[in-house]
Amino acid sequence: MTRGTPPAAAGRIEVIVSGVLRAGVYASVGLIAIGLVVWFARHPSLLTSAAELKLLLAAETPVPRSLTQVFSGVIRGDGECLVALGLLVLIATPVVRVAITGLSFVGQRDRTFTWISAGVLLVLGVSVWLGAGGH
Numbered sequence: 653m654t655r656g657t658p659p660a661a662a663g664r665i666e667v668i669v670s671g672v673l674r675a676g677v678y679a680s681v682g683l684i685a686i687g688l689v690v691w692f693a694r695h696p697s698l699l700t701s702a703a704e705l706k707l708l709l710a711a712e713t714p715v716p717r718s719l720t721q722v723f724s725g726v727i728r729g730d731g732e733c734l735v736a737l738g739l740l741v742l743i744a745t746p747v748v749r750v751a752i753t754g755l756s757f758v759g760q761r762d763r764t765f766t767w768i769s770a771g772v773l774l775v776l777g778v779s780v781w782l783g784a785g786g787h
Contacts, residue, residue, distance in 0.1 A: 665752075665753070665756045668752060669749055669752055669753060672745070672748055672749055672752060673745060673746070673749055676741060676742065676744070676745025676748065677742070677745065679738075679741050680738045680739070680741040680742035680745070681738070682738070683734050683735070683737050683738030683741060684734070684735050684738035684739070685738075686734055687731045687732065687733070687734025687735035687736075687737070687738060688731065688735060689731070690729060690730075690731035690734060691730075691731025691732055691734075691735065692731070693731075694731060695708075695731075715732065715736070716732065716733050716736045719740075721733070722736045722737055722740065723737075747773070747776050750769055750772050750773055750776065751769075751773060753765075753769055754766060754769030754770060754772075754773065757769055
Protein backbone atom coordinates (compact mmCIF):
# COMPACT_ATOMS: atom_id res chain seq x y z
CA MET A 653 0.00 0.00 0.00
CA THR A 654 1.37 3.42 -0.93
CA ARG A 655 0.98 6.84 0.67
CA GLY A 656 -2.57 8.10 0.53
CA THR A 657 -4.03 4.88 -0.85
CA PRO A 658 -7.18 3.77 0.92
CA PRO A 659 -6.93 0.14 2.06
CA ALA A 660 -9.94 -0.86 -0.07
CA ALA A 661 -8.35 0.59 -3.24
CA ALA A 662 -5.02 -1.10 -2.51
CA GLY A 663 -6.86 -4.39 -1.99
CA ARG A 664 -8.68 -4.05 -5.32
CA ILE A 665 -5.41 -3.36 -7.13
CA GLU A 666 -3.79 -6.41 -5.53
CA VAL A 667 -6.75 -8.58 -6.59
CA ILE A 668 -6.57 -7.27 -10.17
CA VAL A 669 -2.80 -7.80 -10.36
CA SER A 670 -3.01 -11.31 -8.92
CA GLY A 671 -5.80 -12.14 -11.39
CA VAL A 672 -3.67 -10.91 -14.31
CA LEU A 673 -0.68 -12.95 -13.15
CA ARG A 674 -2.81 -16.05 -12.64
CA ALA A 675 -4.54 -15.68 -16.02
CA GLY A 676 -1.20 -15.15 -17.76
CA VAL A 677 0.30 -18.29 -16.28
CA TYR A 678 -2.80 -20.39 -17.02
CA ALA A 679 -2.95 -19.10 -20.61
CA SER A 680 0.75 -19.77 -21.07
CA VAL A 681 0.57 -23.31 -19.71
CA GLY A 682 -2.51 -24.02 -21.83
CA LEU A 683 -0.91 -22.74 -25.03
CA ILE A 684 2.30 -24.67 -24.40
CA ALA A 685 0.42 -27.89 -23.58
CA ILE A 686 -1.82 -27.60 -26.66
CA GLY A 687 1.21 -26.75 -28.79
CA LEU A 688 3.09 -29.82 -27.58
CA VAL A 689 0.11 -32.09 -28.24
CA VAL A 690 -0.29 -30.67 -31.76
CA TRP A 691 3.45 -30.86 -32.38
CA PHE A 692 3.73 -34.51 -31.36
CA ALA A 693 0.46 -35.42 -33.13
CA ARG A 694 1.85 -34.05 -36.40
CA HIS A 695 5.30 -35.56 -35.83
CA PRO A 696 4.76 -38.84 -33.93
CA SER A 697 8.23 -40.05 -34.91
CA LEU A 698 9.64 -37.61 -32.35
CA LEU A 699 8.31 -39.91 -29.62
CA THR A 700 10.04 -43.02 -30.91
CA SER A 701 13.14 -41.90 -32.80
CA ALA A 702 16.11 -40.48 -30.95
CA ALA A 703 17.58 -39.34 -34.27
CA GLU A 704 14.42 -37.33 -35.12
CA LEU A 705 14.38 -35.76 -31.66
CA LYS A 706 18.09 -34.90 -31.93
CA LEU A 707 17.44 -33.27 -35.31
CA LEU A 708 14.60 -31.24 -33.81
CA LEU A 709 16.81 -30.00 -30.98
CA ALA A 710 19.73 -29.11 -33.27
CA ALA A 711 20.69 -25.45 -33.42
CA GLU A 712 20.08 -25.36 -37.18
CA THR A 713 16.40 -26.30 -36.84
CA PRO A 714 14.26 -23.36 -37.98
CA VAL A 715 12.15 -21.80 -35.25
CA PRO A 716 9.80 -18.81 -35.35
CA ARG A 717 11.92 -15.72 -34.74
CA SER A 718 9.42 -12.89 -35.11
CA LEU A 719 5.90 -12.11 -33.96
CA THR A 720 4.75 -12.33 -37.57
CA GLN A 721 6.16 -15.85 -37.87
CA VAL A 722 4.62 -16.88 -34.55
CA PHE A 723 1.15 -15.53 -35.35
CA SER A 724 1.08 -16.86 -38.90
CA GLY A 725 2.18 -20.25 -37.56
CA VAL A 726 -0.55 -20.17 -34.91
CA ILE A 727 -3.12 -19.45 -37.63
CA ARG A 728 -1.79 -22.46 -39.58
CA GLY A 729 -1.99 -24.56 -36.39
CA ASP A 730 1.75 -25.20 -36.05
CA GLY A 731 2.49 -26.74 -32.67
CA GLU A 732 5.89 -25.07 -32.35
CA CYS A 733 4.30 -21.67 -32.90
CA LEU A 734 1.68 -22.37 -30.23
CA VAL A 735 4.50 -23.22 -27.82
CA ALA A 736 6.31 -20.01 -28.82
CA LEU A 737 3.12 -18.00 -28.23
CA GLY A 738 2.75 -19.61 -24.80
CA LEU A 739 6.30 -18.56 -23.94
CA LEU A 740 5.62 -15.02 -25.18
CA VAL A 741 2.50 -14.83 -22.99
CA LEU A 742 4.56 -16.02 -20.03
CA ILE A 743 7.19 -13.35 -20.68
CA ALA A 744 4.57 -10.62 -21.19
CA THR A 745 2.64 -11.40 -17.99
CA PRO A 746 4.96 -9.60 -15.53
CA VAL A 747 5.30 -6.69 -17.96
CA VAL A 748 1.52 -6.28 -17.94
CA ARG A 749 1.64 -6.43 -14.14
CA VAL A 750 4.13 -3.55 -14.02
CA ALA A 751 1.95 -1.54 -16.44
CA ILE A 752 -1.20 -2.10 -14.38
CA THR A 753 0.58 -1.22 -11.17
CA GLY A 754 2.03 1.90 -12.81
CA LEU A 755 -1.42 2.98 -13.96
CA SER A 756 -2.76 2.47 -10.45
CA PHE A 757 0.00 4.75 -9.14
CA VAL A 758 -1.01 7.37 -11.70
CA GLY A 759 -4.60 7.12 -10.46
CA GLN A 760 -3.38 7.49 -6.88
CA ARG A 761 -1.26 10.49 -7.89
CA ASP A 762 1.81 8.79 -6.42
CA ARG A 763 4.48 10.42 -8.57
CA THR A 764 7.43 8.55 -7.06
CA PHE A 765 6.09 5.08 -7.80
CA THR A 766 4.66 6.20 -11.13
CA TRP A 767 8.18 7.18 -12.23
CA ILE A 768 9.65 3.98 -10.82
CA SER A 769 7.09 1.93 -12.76
CA ALA A 770 7.80 3.93 -15.91
CA GLY A 771 11.52 3.30 -15.44
CA VAL A 772 10.97 -0.43 -15.04
CA LEU A 773 8.81 -0.49 -18.20
CA LEU A 774 11.53 1.44 -20.05
CA VAL A 775 14.20 -1.07 -18.98
CA LEU A 776 11.95 -3.98 -19.98
CA GLY A 777 11.20 -2.35 -23.34
CA VAL A 778 14.87 -1.71 -24.08
CA SER A 779 15.68 -5.31 -23.08
CA VAL A 780 13.07 -6.66 -25.50
CA TRP A 781 14.30 -4.35 -28.25
CA LEU A 782 17.92 -5.39 -27.75
CA GLY A 783 16.96 -9.07 -27.48
CA ALA A 784 15.03 -8.83 -30.74
CA GLY A 785 18.11 -7.61 -32.55
CA GLY A 786 17.18 -3.93 -32.56
CA HIS A 787 20.67 -2.80 -31.51
